[in-house]
Amino acid sequence: MEHKEIVVVGGGPAGLCAALQAARMGAQVTLLEGDDRLGGQLVKQTHMFFGSQKQHAGTRGIDIASMLVKQLEEMPNVEIRTNAMVLGRYEDGALTVEENDDFKVIYPKKSIFATGASEKMLMFANNDLPGVFGAGAVQTLMNVYGVMPAKRVLMIGAGNIGLIVSYQLMQAGVEVAAILDAGPRIGGYLVHAAKIRRAGVPIMTRHSIKEALGTDKVTGAVIVQFDEKWQPIPGTEQTVECDAICLAVGLSPFADLFWQAGCEMKFIPELGGHVAARGLDMQTSVEGIYVAGDVGGIEEASSAMVEGYLAGLNAAASLGYGGEQVEQQRHEFETQLNDLRSGPVGEKIRSGLAKLQA
Amino acid sequence: MRLEEHPILKFNRGKKVTIFFDGKPVDAYEGETVAAALHAADVYHLSDSHEKHRPRGLFCAIGQCSSCMMVVNGRPNVKICITKVQDGMTIETQIGKGDLGWNTKKS
Numbered sequence: 001m002e003h004k005e006i007v008v009v010g011g012g013p014a015g016l017c018a019a020l021q022a023a024r025m026g027a028q029v030t031l032l033e034g035d036d037r038l039g040g041q042l043v044k045q046t047h048m049f050f051g052s053q054k055q056h057a058g059t060r061g062i063d064i065a066s067m068l069v070k071q072l073e074e075m076p077n078v079e080i081r082t083n084a085m086v087l088g089r090y091e092d093g094a095l096t097v098e099e100n101d102d103f104k105v106i107y108p109k110k111s112i113f114a115t116g117a118s119e120k121m122l123m124f125a126n127n128d129l130p131g132v133f134g135a136g137a138v139q140t141l142m143n144v145y146g147v148m149p150a151k152r153v154l155m156i157g158a159g160n161i162g163l164i165v166s167y168q169l170m171q172a173g174v175e176v177a178a179i180l181d182a183g184p185r186i187g188g189y190l191v192h193a194a195k196i197r198r199a200g201v202p203i204m205t206r207h208s209i210k211e212a213l214g215t216d217k218v219t220g221a222v223i224v225q226f227d228e229k230w231q232p233i234p235g236t237e238q239t240v241e242c243d244a245i246c247l248a249v250g251l252s253p254f255a256d257l258f259w260q261a262g263c264e265m266k267f268i269p270e271l272g273g274h275v276a277a278r279g280l281d282m283q284t285s286v287e288g289i290y291v292a293g294d295v296g297g298i299e300e301a302s303s304a305m306v307e308g309y310l311a312g313l314n315a316a317a318s319l320g321y322g323g324e325q326v327e328q329q330r331h332e333f334e335t336q337l338n339d340l341r342s343g344p345v346g347e348k349i350r351s352g353l354a355k356l357q358a
Numbered sequence: 359m360r361l362e363e364h365p366i367l368k369f370n371r372g373k374k375v376t377i378f379f380d381g382k383p384v385d386a387y388e389g390e391t392v393a394a395a396l397h398a399a400d401v402y403h404l405s406d407s408h409e410k411h412r413p414r415g416l417f418c419a420i421g422q423c424s425s426c427m428m429v430v431n432g433r434p435n436v437k438i439c440i441t442k443v444q445d446g447m448t449i450e451t452q453i454g455k456g457d458l459g460w461n462t463k464k465s
Binding site for chain 2: 034035036041046060062118119128129130131132133134136137140141142143144145146147148149171172173215216217254
């Protein structure tokens with residue numbers, strides 16, 4: 001059994017920043033990551049980030065990850081533990097951890113859960129065929145391991161993930177047959193969509209997949225047009241030849257630990273599903289448990305990083321760290337978050353957060 | 359298929375090793391997952407489902423969805439998307455839940 005001051009669960013963008021901020025204020029921080037390396041999903045983001053300079057706009061996600069990890073490794077009051085998967089959170093505050101095939105119990109004074117999200121599935125016939133991949137899986141194979149998962153891909157979803165992964169597939173020499181989106185508009189940034197259209201890939205709104213074809217592996221797909229009520233229009237079916245179908249239809253917060261801890265949970269579709277209710281300080285309804293990043297609502301990695309800083313700041317401040325600068329820094333992070341969520345792009349997240357704090 | 363050239367990324371692969379998929383040798387590189395090595399060798403069908411025996415493949419690649427479980431070194435239900443290759447490792451297509459007696463039989 002171990003006693004720790006601040007435990008951060010998850011070494012993605014939110015967790016890295018939470019650990020950094022709390023450590024900068026002088027707290028003793030333990031960062032637990034289930035994988036054998038830090039960075040979370042940043043390690044496969046080869047595109048340059050948007051936002052402002054404060055969230056490293058213009059820098060590629062992979063480079064942001066190595067920069068944050070390097071800063072963290074230089075802090076003497078940070079203990080980084082990889083291959084350490086948090087399994088559960090018990091009533092007495094214990095976190096149970098599987099670490100390098102060993103079972104450990106850790107009691108933190110404060111914890112920050114930054115466990116991220118998992119890929120959503122879509123209902124269609126044969127959606128279990130090999131060759132139906134989540135967009136993240138395609139990115140992992142292609143950008144982390146340099147393995148092409150297919151020769152010709154049908155992309156489902158024209159949000160930022162669908163558009164960016166399509167572009168990355170094309171960079172790697174994979175053909176993209178088309179990008180479909182059931183909605184009436186392209187959800188992602190138009191700058192990405194324009195790049196893809198210039199390369200001759202059709203982006204078909206009000207279209208979705210009806211069926212995957214193949215017996216042992218995807219050999220094609222039947223697609224169909226949708227009407228204004230999101231219903232398939234009979235007679236509009238077309239067959240598309242492809243050897244993989246890539247789903248970029250959203251993410252669900254990976255919120256198991258909050259459920260186990262008995263945090264108040266709310267179902268908010270704009271945030272991706274069930275999320276822990278929280279105050280502006282990122283603390284949940286259970287004292288001492290904070291939330292940061294996609295697990296608290298699906299957003300861009302830039303917002304996840306600032307939420308991490310904010311959660312780290314408030315957790316450390318609650319233990320008496322940080323001194324006089326705390327107020328000003330808190331204001332600074334809150335302002336950055338508001339900026340990231342401003343304008344038409346942030347409309348969905350703003351309405352989701354409004355429900356959360358209601 | 360493996361990517362050799364990429365406009366942004368450089369792939370620094372580890373030492374070349376051999377793993378065995380259903381008895382057949384497959385090239386792999388230290389540091390990569392079993393899933394990466396199998397997909398590089400165009401292996402997509404990883405297991406047969408419990409009830410309807412339908413083929414199952416990789417879906418999430420980050421250890422969350424349980425769609426990629428195979429028999430690794432005789433042990434069933436191993437998520438190959440988060441399992442790193444080792445020289446000489448044996449990987450078998452898993453049928454249903456696999457043989458759960460693996461741990462109690464002869465070593």
